[in-house]
Amino acid sequence: MERKKYIFIILISVLTLGSFAQSNPLIYQAYIRGDMARWKIITDSIEKTARTNPEKLELVNCQYGYIAWCIDRVKKKEATTYLKKAQELVRQLEEKKYKPDMINAYKAAFIGFEIGISTYKAPFIGPQSISYAKNSVSMDAQNAFGYTQLGNIAFYTPKTFGGNKTEAMQYYLKALRIMERNPENIKHNWNYLNLLVTIIEAYIELDNYDTAAKYCIKTLKAEPDFDWVKNQLYPQVKKKIKP
DSSP states (O other), X not given: XXXXXXXXXXXXXXXXXXXXXXXXXXXXXHHHHTOXXXXXXXXXXXXXXXXXXXXXXXXXXXXXXXXXXHHHTTOHHHHHHHHHHHHHHHHHHHHTTOOHHHHHHHHHHHHHHHHHHOGGGHHHHHHHHHHHHHHHHHHOTTOHHHHHHHHHHHHHSXXXXXXXHHXXXXXXXXXXXXXXXXXXXXXXXXXXXXXXXXXXXXXXXXXXXXXXXXXXHHHHHHOTTOHHIIIIIHXXXXXXXXX
């Protein structure tokens, strides 16, 4: 799962970062193996049984990850199908006034997905993404997902339109600190691993390979079998580090 550089886009930070103590164990295994076919099967299975608000929010989390992958693989039709499903679930949860901070964060993320599918929409709906993300963290200052969205927006928005990569890194690292305050929340949590990958890729983008390498090591310490980092990102970073 590699990240595309769309304006305002919010990919793979696929996450309920402050909402669930641990992610679905089957989804976790699919994530560390990069098995998105399995991910889809599990997501569709959850869709058939999700009835309560927490179950629906977990389903949104799974759909979010799958949509990101579809956009990255230019599977726009399938991405659109799952995005509509996720948006409908978010609408239902919003009607129930369930976790409004997370709902705002997802709405911010989904605008990023819309732009990923149709990039021409960026100037028209991009500012809404910023507004939703800011609402999210104003409702809950400990919402790591909201800070991750703010980081994505700041990092991938062109500088002439207000983007700021230094500010973005501050948001990413703040999200990480929030998650790591409770060690139980990050065990076997693909959301946590994904945030680490987001940080690694950001440092690669900034040509800061030494720091990227440190976060690769940190990630593999948390999950030694994480295929994406073990066999792709870390080898890529090591080649860039000067002796």
